[in-house]
Amino acid sequence: MSTESALRIVWLYPDLLSTYGDRGNLLVLAHRAERRGIAVEPIEVRSDQRVPESADIYLIGGGEDGPQALAAQRLIADGGLHRAVARRAVVLAVCAGYQLMGSSFFAKGAKCGGLQLLDLYSDRGPSRAVGELAGDVDLALGLPKLTGFENHGGRTHLGPSATPLARVTTGVGNDGATEGAWHDTVVGTYAHGPALSRNPALADLLLRWATGADTLSTVDDTWPDRLRAERLGV
């Protein structure tokens, strides 16, 4: 990102994938960037619009089967997200959006092709995973515990070049053992909706990747910390 331009954060397909307060991730990132004096340009890209290739961070959220399959088709046809990732743009993919980062997923009983931006595939689980989700984050990322709420029927299986985002301590995540995945600058998680509201350190990691900054100035996290303590104590 050049110093004179604002941090460009793209929210992909809110018309299809915004079922559980997914806007929250955009709002949290913008809020935390602006507190560091980093100007932000939020860009909402509808599913009938072109995906800009030159943005810094891309967010994609959760949704039901029909919209998920439609989103995958359109993102593959568009190609913009692939070109952005190729130049190391940052991606946070949540729930249905996370599944479609892989090679395949199931929607409405049919196997659908994914974007192949993470080495994983998803199938149907024996039961729906609904409830609190927590896990110890991959040490390489240097983050405190992940906390969120999950609500999904799929199970996700990681290939060798995707690393689990966390080891599950509460809930199901990918398969009851691991949760989410990351590779390079692409992160996926089943912590749905406004995942970053409970994980400000993950938000800051994405901001550091996007800006190239080694550190960011501290901000007052009294309320997120209280929320985390309460949720992780559940």
Next chain:
Amino acid sequence: MTDPVPPPLPLRTKLASTVSRGAAALSRATGRGDGSVIGGRIGLMIDPNLLAHLAAGRKVALISGTNGKTTTTRLTTAAIGVLGDVATNSYGANMPTGHTSALAKAGRTPYAVLEVDEKFLARVLAATSPLVVGMLNLSRDQLDRFSEVAMMAQLWRDALVAHPAVHVVANADDPMVAWAAQHAPEVTWVAAGQRWHDDSWVCPECGAHIERAGESDWWCTGCTLRRPSPQWTIKDGLVVDPAGTAHEVSLQLPGRVNLANAATALAVASVFGVPVEAALPRLAQVASVAGRYATVVRDGRTIRLLLAKNPAGWLEAFDMAEPAPTLLSINARDPDGLDTSWLFDVDFSPVRGRDVLITGDRAYDLAVRLEVNGVAFRHVRSFAEGVASVPPGRLEVIANYTAFQDIRAELDRVN
């Protein structure tokens, strides 16, 4: 119009109905509930067709939708009351057990107006053969447990195909409702508004983008689905009937959404043969609905209670709330849904600059949301602490379902 004469009840139904009333009375007497669910449940065990038997011979209206159904049921009951006695489930027990209990308790009334949970509409349509069904709106609500909005619209659409005789009164401004009611043989369209748009950007018919213009117009960019031309509209605070006559509707209930609820109630009642002029004085008498909109004076504070259960409901509540100290209370217990993600679907900026207090089981979730929203707030540990911490005068309270019930209990179950 002559009152319909109810047929005699079968013996089993009489027994079930009597036992049902007894169980309800017991539930109330022992303080375990208001009796509207347990009574119906026991009655339905004795006679599975109890609801159908109890509904037979009554002219029935059903009211359903994500938001406003309790209030609209109350207003419709008031309006149809012009014609005679009306049975209704006024405790908000809106599933078949609640309907059964309400009808058993009311005895043999010529009319019934029932609030119906969205998911049970097909079943209650089949059991009660209503004259009219009122369809208000569909939006996201408790998504950790219930179906997505498009699926609910499909359920409604299928239910109407299965019951072509029912007269539908539907909200023309909600694309999901309009699509659900589109092919019903008899529809009265009401321009009832839809402030919340985030569940109807995608056409339920073809998947293309839905375009919007002005206050309420909408159309699909990919197929022929578009806003039906409404027979009942709201213009400059007046309700305009199908003949073009504008009526001043004086309500004690606040907000544009309640004017729209009144318009729907008037439209439903007019299918029953109630003239608007006759219904209006009765609508004006409705002051609060199961605590919603109630005003209570406590320790010099005039406290008004607003219920908001989902993002669409919060938008309407902000429209009603006056610029005064405002207490927001959020829980995430079973009846609320366990997931608080929806807080980020609500833009809280309308209360920015007010003295905002937050409380409830999930106050910290709200705190994080408000901080990101740029809304300054104070956290209080309880409703009572909140009341004590504001100066004498008005206090607006907006709470989600169980948080609202907790506060109502502290105010001696205000109605």
